[in-house]
Amino acid sequence: MQVTFKISRFDPQQEEAKQHYKSYTVQTSPGMTVLDALNEIKWHQDGTLSYRKSCRSGICGSCAMKINGINGLACETQIEPMKKKTIVLDPLPSFEVIKDLAVNMDPFFEHLAAVKPYLINEEPPPDRERLQSPEEFKRISDPIACILCMSCTSSCPSFWTDPEYIGPAALYKAYRYEFDTRDKGSEERLEALDNRHGLWRCHTIFNCMDACPKNLKITHGISLLKRKVIAEKY
Amino acid sequence: MFYRPKTGMLAWILFRTTGILLIIYLAMHITVISNLHNPGKFNETMAFLGSWQFRLLEIGLYAVVIYHALNGVRILIIDFWKGALFQAKMFWILAAIGLVLFVAGAYPIFTHAMYWKHNPDKSNYHIIEEASIAQETFLAGWEVKDE
Amino acid sequence: MSDRDRGIRSGGAFSWFFQRISGVFLLLALLVHFWVLHFSAPDHGEITFGSVMERLNNPLWRAFDILFVVTAVYHAMNGALLIVQDYIRATGLRMIVVAGLWIGALYFLIVGSMTILGLA
Ligand code: HEM
Numbered sequence: 001m002q003v004t005f006k007i008s009r010f011d012p013q014q015e016e017a018k019q020h021y022k023s024y025t026v027q028t029s030p031g032m033t034v035l036d037a038l039n040e041i042k043w044h045q046d047g048t049l050s051y052r053k054s055c056r057s058g059i060c061g062s063c064a065m066k067i068n069g070i071n072g073l074a075c076e077t078q079i080e081p082m083k084k085k086t087i088v089l090d091p092l093p094s095f096e097v098i099k100d101l102a103v104n105m106d107p108f109f110e111h112l113a114a115v116k117p118y119l120i121n122e123e124p125p126p127d128r129e130r131l132q133s134p135e136e137f138k139r140i141s142d143p144i145a146c147i148l149c150m151s152c153t154s155s156c157p158s159f160w161t162d163p164e165y166i167g168p169a170a171l172y173k174a175y176r177y178e179f180d181t182r183d184k185g186s187e188e189r190l191e192a193l194d195n196r197h198g199l200w201r202c203h204t205i206f207n208c209m210d211a212c213p214k215n216l217k218i219t220h221g222i223s224l225l226k227r228k229v230i231a232e233k234y
Numbered sequence: 235m236f237y238r239p240k241t242g243m244l245a246w247i248l249f250r251t252t253g254i255l256l257i258i259y260l261a262m263h264i265t266v267i268s269n270l271h272n273p274g275k276f277n278e279t280m281a282f283l284g285s286w287q288f289r290l291l292e293i294g295l296y297a298v299v300i301y302h303a304l305n306g307v308r309i310l311i312i313d314f315w316k317g318a319l320f321q322a323k324m325f326w327i328l329a330a331i332g333l334v335l336f337v338a339g340a341y342p343i344f345t346h347a348m349y350w351k352h353n354p355d356k357s358n359y360h361i362i363e364e365a366s367i368a369q370e371t372f373l374a375g376w377e378v379k380d381e
Numbered sequence: 382m383s384d385r386d387r388g389i390r391s392g393g394a395f396s397w398f399f400q401r402i403s404g405v406f407l408l409l410a411l412l413v414h415f416w417v418l419h420f421s422a423p424d425h426g427e428i429t430f431g432s433v434m435e436r437l438n439n440p441l442w443r444a445f446d447i448l449f450v451v452t453a454v455y456h457a458m459n460g461a462l463l464i465v466q467d468y469i470r471a472t473g474l475r476m477i478v479v480a481g482l483w484i485g486a487l488y489f490l491i492v493g494s495m496t497i498l499g500l501a
């Protein structure tokens with residue numbers, strides 16, 4: 001199959017740098033992913049193309065981009081099942097483009113840090129591990145699978161209009177610790193969650209869950225967090 | 235910036251749009267009803283808005299209300315139960331329910347519209363005297379309450 | 382809270398929670414409202430001063446309608462604030478729009494209630 005890739009290009013070092021699209025044709029084979037096609041283009045057609053990648057197996061979270069209008073991982077998206085003659089690739093929406101498909105990830109990690117994504121527990125450690133029952137673990141096993149690819153946060157219309165919104169990834173990470181029976185950091189986290197750039201900016205639009213390459217139940221976690229805060233306040 | 239909408243985003247865009255339309259309608263509605271302090275003017279306004287053309291427009295309003303109300307229910311199920319796990323399916327189920335409610339409610343509105351289209355002379359809006367009497371009773375009732 | 386929040390109360394939990402509570406009430410109230418005034422209405426749906434007054438002579442209906450108007454205006458105002466928060470980011474413009482919304486909300490709250498009480 002022959003597929004045309006229409007790729008968003010932007011080079012800040014060029015004078016009058018302007019975003020534009022450039023098309024490349026790639027001969028695909030069964031099982032070939034969007035990332036394979038990008039490699040094919042970079043290695044054999046145009047070495048100036050920039051994008052992020054590392055693991056090429058959906059675990060590092062580097063290669064997220066907008067594929068035909070919806071966020072996802074380049075290395076987890078197979079080309080032929082899409083049955084498209086043209087595939088449009090854009091950088092993740094709402095983040096500053098560094099070059100071509102690579103964006104500045106700093107704001108994402110700043111928002112993540114704001115929810116203190118680590119176990120907070122001042123009690124002296126017991127002799128052995130802090131144990132959890134299988135049921136207790138089940139509540140947090142879903143968010144643990146997050147690979148921090150930014151697909152969700154970048155797909156959220158609330159984030160598009162409010163860059164200060166901490167976004168679904170950070171909220172789901174907060175859920176992961178708030179619902180961890182070993183964690184005692186609720187009070188410290190509340191400040192980042194209970195405000196108009198936190199939980200209450202989420203309008204249950206579901207772009208995050210539709211984009212998440214790991215099919216995580218992000219919005220459900222956010223709902224449970226909202227309920228927790230409401231139950232404590234009212 | 236284009237982002238391909240899926241069910242959830244579509245539901246949200248429509249919800250926001252219907253919310254704004256309802257605000258505008260609410261403002262107009264309160265303004266029209268405020269004519270109640272003047273029976274003649276109220277009946278005059280209602281005669282105008284009760285014309286069959288406006289009654290047909292009311293069917294559109296009914297659709298807007300149904301959408302906002304049912305999607306509101308969808309959001310409540312997401313917020314307070316596990317609706318987030320089947321929100322897209324829920325959208326289409328509620329759409330089907332909405333369609334039934336729409337037809338069921340649009341039918342009487344439509345038949346009323348057709349009735350007034352063919353019988354404009356049957357209208358009672360000109361009976362202002364009766365209305366004035368009713369208003370006096372109403373105000374009297376109110377004054378008794380006030381004491 | 383940053384500068385951008387000026388003109389909008391901070392927090393958001395209350396606004397979120399009561400948007401839902403008022404929504405539930407509006408759902409039930411609208412059901413009654415539509416049934417009584419549009420679907421089961423006699424005279425081919427003709428609403429005259431007389432027919433309205435007949436209903437409003439019952440203080441329970443008056444109480445219901447007042448509650449209805451207050452809740453609807455609250456829900457509409459709160460919803461409008463949510464939308465303003467999302468789309469109007471310039472502080473100055475946002476303050477003007479929010480002030481306008483408050484004036485509008487109070488105006489319609491007063492006009493609506495006064496109509497039902499029959500005092501205006
Ligand atoms: C029929 C019953 C109703 C229900 C169950 C309902 C429910 C809701 C809910 C749950 C929200 C919150 C959405 C969010 O936070 O993302 C909402 C928002 C809103 N509602 Fe309603 N509502 C109803 C009637 C109305 C009416 C009569 C109006 C207009 C006067 C209205 C105007 C709005 C507006 C403007 C918003 C904000 C929309 C947005 O944030 O996108 N609603 N409604």
Ligand code: SF4
Pocket residue numbers: 145146147148149150151152153168169172208211212213214215216218
């Ligand atoms: S929740 Fe899903 S979409 Fe969001 S960062 Fe994690 S893996 Fe990516």
Ligand code: FES
Pocket residue numbers: 052053054055056057058059060061062063064073074075076
């Ligand atoms: S390259 Fe690691 S997730 Fe795609």
